[in-house]
Amino acid sequence: MKIKIIKAKTLFTITDFPKPTERIEPWEQSARDPHTYEIIAFNLPCCKQGIEFKQSDFEKHVEAPNTCLSEKDEAEIEKASKRLVKKNPYFLDFYCPKCGAAVRIYYDAGVAGRGEMFYSLAYVVFGIN
Numbered sequence: 509m510k511i512k513i514i515k516a517k518t519l520f521t522i523t524d525f526p527k528p529t530e531r532i533e534p535w536e537q538s539a540r541d542p543h544t545y546e547i548i549a550f551n552l553p554c555c556k557q558g559i560e561f562k563q564s565d566f567e568k569h570v571e572a573p574n575t576c577l578s579e580k581d582e583a584e585i586e587k588a589s590k591r592l593v594k595k596n597p598y599f600l601d602f603y604c605p606k607c608g609a610a611v612r613i614y615y616d617a618g619v620a621g622r623g624e625m626f627y628s629l630a631y632v633v634f635g636i637n
């Protein structure tokens with residue numbers, strides 16, 4: 509498997525969410541519902557397939573870190589991306605629906621002000637067979 513590591517900032521429409529402007533005090537009225545999730549979109553470099561995520565996709569994987577990759581593919585991606593894991597302990601895995609490349613998005617998450625969670629996408633790792 510040929511592995512490529514790309515910074516999330518060069519691929520995604522947004523990498524840090526929720527945006528600070530969406531964080532409002534509970535007593536404030538907002539024109540925007542702070543719980544309306546932004547679409548987090550990017551084009552997979554393997555074959556330019558467009559793909560979209562929601563914040564909830566990243567929330568799920570913080571609570572339940574699991575992979576849908578085969579053991580072999582996951583092992584190869586982990587071996588190639590060891591140095592990224594310390595700062596970006598969470599990941600979201602999937603196979604490209606068009607060409608079947610194994611993809612892992614590494615990200616950080618934690619508690620921001622007022623007990624809200626923040627998410628920060630860092631790297632995308634591709635394994636192309």
Ligand SMILES: [Zn+2]
Nearest residue numbers: 554555604607
């Ligand atoms: Zn692809």
